[in-house]
Structures are given as C-alpha cells and as structure tokens.
Amino acid sequence: MPWWSWVLIWTGLVLGLLAMLAWFGFALFKKVRGTVRALQELGDLVSDVTGGQEAPAPDRFRPAIFTDLADLYFALELVQRDRGQRRQRRRDSLIARGKLVTTRPLTQRTDTDA
Incomplete structure (x- = not known):
C-alpha cells in the first residue's frame, strides 16, 4: 500500500469522528433545550399553584451569645x-x-339462596 492511502484512510476516520461528535453534540443540545423548556413549564405550573407568592425569606442568623439566656430556654x-x-x-x-x-x-x- 502506498503511503498516501494511509493519509486518505486516517483523514476519512478523523472526518467521520468529527461528524459523529457534531451529530451527538447537536442531539445533546436538542435534549438540553427540551429539558429547559420543560423546566420552564414546570416553573409556570408551580407558580400558578402557589399563586405567585414567594416563600418567606428565612430569618437572618443571629449569634446566640447576644441573646438573653431566658429567651433561649423559652x-x-x-x-x-x-x-x-x-x-x-x-x-x-x-x-x-x-x-x-x-x-x-x-x-x-x-343467604339469598335459601
């Protein structure tokens, strides 16, 4: 086999690999786009159920060292x-x-038979 046949074979293999990677990348992109769309719809449904009310913000952390001991026991x-x-x-x-x-x-x- 001449040397240029190996160049053609490897070029074909590399182009096939790149085409396969592009195909898989495009399929993955479509799946991610569909997932994001489904998550947006789910978020809309959840906001409809909750009436658009946000969850109350948790209280800020306060160190117990500055609190009265009786309040802590209570x-x-x-x-x-x-x-x-x-x-x-x-x-x-x-x-x-x-x-x-x-x-x-x-x-x-x-007994209905008797």
Whole structure:
C-alpha cells in the first residue's frame, strides 16, 4: 500500500469522528433545550399553584451569645413541645392506621339462596 492511502484512510476516520461528535453534540443540545423548556413549564405550573407568592425569606442568623439566656430556654422549650406534639400526632395516626389494618368492618351476610 502506498503511503498516501494511509493519509486518505486516517483523514476519512478523523472526518467521520468529527461528524459523529457534531451529530451527538447537536442531539445533546436538542435534549438540553427540551429539558429547559420543560423546566420552564414546570416553573409556570408551580407558580400558578402557589399563586405567585414567594416563600418567606428565612430569618437572618443571629449569634446566640447576644441573646438573653431566658429567651433561649423559652425557645428551646417551645421547640421541644412542638416536637413532642408532632411525635404524638404521628403516633396517633400510626395507631389509627394499624387499627384499620387489623380490624375488619362488620358486614352483614344474608343467604339469598335459601
């Protein structure tokens, strides 16, 4: 084989590789564009559901060292009380669900054949 045939083969391979990469890049670009469009539609749906209201901004961080100790204890007590209430509500709902699973509703059966 002459030397110029190798140049033609490698040129063809490199051009094929570049064409393949361009094709894959274009397909990826189309998919990304579709994903962005779908995300925009989803954002519009979410804003319609929430009524366009933004979530309230979280309070700024304040170091506890500048807060009164009694206020910190009161806040801790509130958090613990709220946590206990949430646990109790969850426990009650689990018990209610368990009672639904373990008990069968009473159904009256009658013989229509007799």
